[in-house]
Each structure stands twice: as C-alpha cells, then as structure tokens.
Amino acid sequence: MDLGSYRSDVRAGRWTGPTRGVVPDHVQCNLVVLPQQWADGFAQWCEANPSVAPVLARSELGSPRLPVLGEDIDLRTDLPSYRVFEHGEAVGTTPDLVDLWRDDLVAFAFGCSFSLEEAMRRAGVSLDYEARGFGGAIYQSTLETEAVGEYGGPVVVSMRPLPAEAVEHAIEVSRRHPWLHGAPLHAGDPSEIGIDLDRPLESFGEVRLADGEVPVFWACGVTTQRVVERARPDLAITHESAHMLVTDVPLTTTFELQGEPA
Structure with a gap:
C-alpha cells in the first residue's frame, strides 16, 4: 500500500x-x-x-x-x-x-521502534521471530527515566528476540538511528531490569525465545503514557x-x- x-x-x-x-x-x-x-x-x-x-x-x-x-x-x-x-x-x-x-x-x-525494526531488517539483522508470527512485546522495567519537574517514571521497553550472533549487529545498526530510539538499553537476562518475559504489558503474538535467541530490549514510546499518568x-x-x-x-x-x- x-x-x-x-x-x-x-x-x-x-x-x-x-x-x-x-x-x-x-x-x-x-x-x-x-x-x-x-x-x-x-x-x-x-x-x-x-x-x-x-x-x-x-x-x-x-x-x-x-x-x-x-x-x-x-x-x-x-x-x-x-x-x-x-x-x-x-x-x-x-x-x-x-x-x-x-x-x-x-x-x-x-x-x-517500528521504523527502527525496518531499518534493522534492511541492514540484514536476522529477525527470525517474524516468521513465527511474533511482533515483539512491551514490558515495564525497573530502569528509571531522568525526572524533570512533574515528569518521570519507569522506562517501558520493547523486546525482540534475536539470534545470539545477531545481537552485536543489531546494536551497531540501531545505534546509527538515535531518532528511532537508538541502541538497545539491555540484552540478555531480563531479570536484570526487573522483567518477567511471561508478563508483558502487551504482546504481538506468543512470547517465545527459540533456541539460541537472546531477548533484546529497546526504550519504548509507551513510556510517555506512564509519565503522563504520573x-x-x-x-x-x-x-x-x-x-x-x-x-x-x-x-x-x-x-x-x-x-x-x-
């Protein structure tokens, strides 16, 4: 279209x-x-x-x-x-x-990050999760934004599972696009940022990591909704x-x- x-x-x-x-x-x-x-x-x-x-x-x-x-x-x-x-x-x-x-x-x-995802796709980052009908998931982390006046609160992140060998390439590509959230905030053990993968705020398809995949987390614009609520x-x-x-x-x-x- x-x-x-x-x-x-x-x-x-x-x-x-x-x-x-x-x-x-x-x-x-x-x-x-x-x-x-x-x-x-x-x-x-x-x-x-x-x-x-x-x-x-x-x-x-x-x-x-x-x-x-x-x-x-x-x-x-x-x-x-x-x-x-x-x-x-x-x-x-x-x-x-x-x-x-x-x-x-x-x-x-x-x-x-929808546009960041497209940029990674075009740069050859392996987005294998797409083939199984998964479009990512959103979580509230224990990371905090920098508060300014009335505005502040936890960072909401989007997660995409990537093959371990693709993570560094994804970081490199996304770092080139700071206007699309830039490099991920975390890759690896989700508990390090207070996340249980089985408890997303929202998911687009079944949350599942295939063998050899690593969960990678980017800052998400849904954070602004939490900040507005506060x-x-x-x-x-x-x-x-x-x-x-x-x-x-x-x-x-x-x-x-x-x-x-x-």
Missing part, C-alpha cells in the same frame, strides 16, 4: 489497526498532545531522555499540523486510534480528535499502542533531534 492510499483509509476509518509494517519506506512516529502549560516541561523531559522520546517535531500552539513531517499531515485524523487521558487517568480511545482538539494544545512526534495534566492525548503516525519522511532521512530533518 502506498502512503496516499493508507492515509486516505485512515481518515475514512477504513484502517483502524496497528501500523507495524505499514508503508515501510516512511518513518513512523509516536504522538503526545498536551495543553500549553504542560508542554515546555514535557519537552525538557524529552530532551533529558532522548532514547525514550526522541522528538522529531513539535507543533505550533493550537495547530494540528507538523509540516516538518509532512505538509498534508493532520494530527486530528491521521492516526488509526488515539488514547485519551484526563488528570492522569486513561478514559478511553477514539478514532479521531476532531471534537477534542483545542486551541491551547501542543503536539510532539517522536521516533518509533504528571496528571487535565488532558493528554497519545497514540494508542502500536497505532502510529505514518509520516511523509523517507526512512533514509537522518534527523537532528529537537529539530528538522538534516
């Missing part, structure tokens, strides 16, 4: 599912939307935690547009599903933000897990974090 067809389907409500593997030539992004009085503090937290929330674009006040990522992007309609928080409590999901958008909102888009702004909107913003930006683009594509 090409980008234009995909975006038309999302806007029309014909595509409502996860975006893993969708339009793989283009960068996918996580999303956080906050009222103006909460935005600067969140931006400072992102800057202090670039592997968790590598910001690629920030909207103008009240604007649902992110022209750095695509002139046609409309944040009110261009994600398949959004999660809404009120005073730190998740109150539900919605297919669009047309009725929720306000003039005091500021949006942040930051790199997604900060308790009156309103916050994020992507629903695995339902990302697909941008106009080619996967081959490199970024200066907190700025425009280089």
